[in-house]
Amino acid sequence: MEAKAQARYVRVTPLKARRVVDVIRGKRAEEAVTVLRFAPQAAAETVRKVVESAIANARVKADQAGEAFNASALVVREAYVDEGPTLKRMRPRAQGRANRILKRTSHITVVVGEDTKDGAAPAAAGTKGRTR
Secondary structure, three states: OOEEEEEEEEOOOHHHHHHHHHHHOOOEHHHHHHHHHOOOOOHHHHHHHHHHHHHHHHHHHHHHHOOOOOHHHEEEEEEEEEEOOOEEEEEEOHHHOEEEEEEOOEEEEEEEEEOOOOOOOOOOOOOOOOOO
16 A cells, blocks of 8 residues: 655755765665654755655545554655745845845655565556656
């Protein structure tokens, strides 16, 4: 069973958030939460909350379907960061000029699902996001 969680319009640049998301992609969900709890990046807290929300969504889905829920069997299947709208601000410069400041936002998405039994990588892993 898969469950998804999104955080939209997060005030962190997509490049910085992708650095954090790349670390947890493919890991067990509980291990990803632990890694993010001790990660020094500012975006790690937001990504951790999204992962925890996806785990909670999986628990609710399992309860509604009447299935047994095992949090340790969940794996981060997909994790990606899309660019949100950019806030444009002006900063005064010398001789009456003005420079633009771009305050970027992100949409963070995490999909968790049960681990495949044969040990192979999930088919959906790595289908979206950075290729490097």
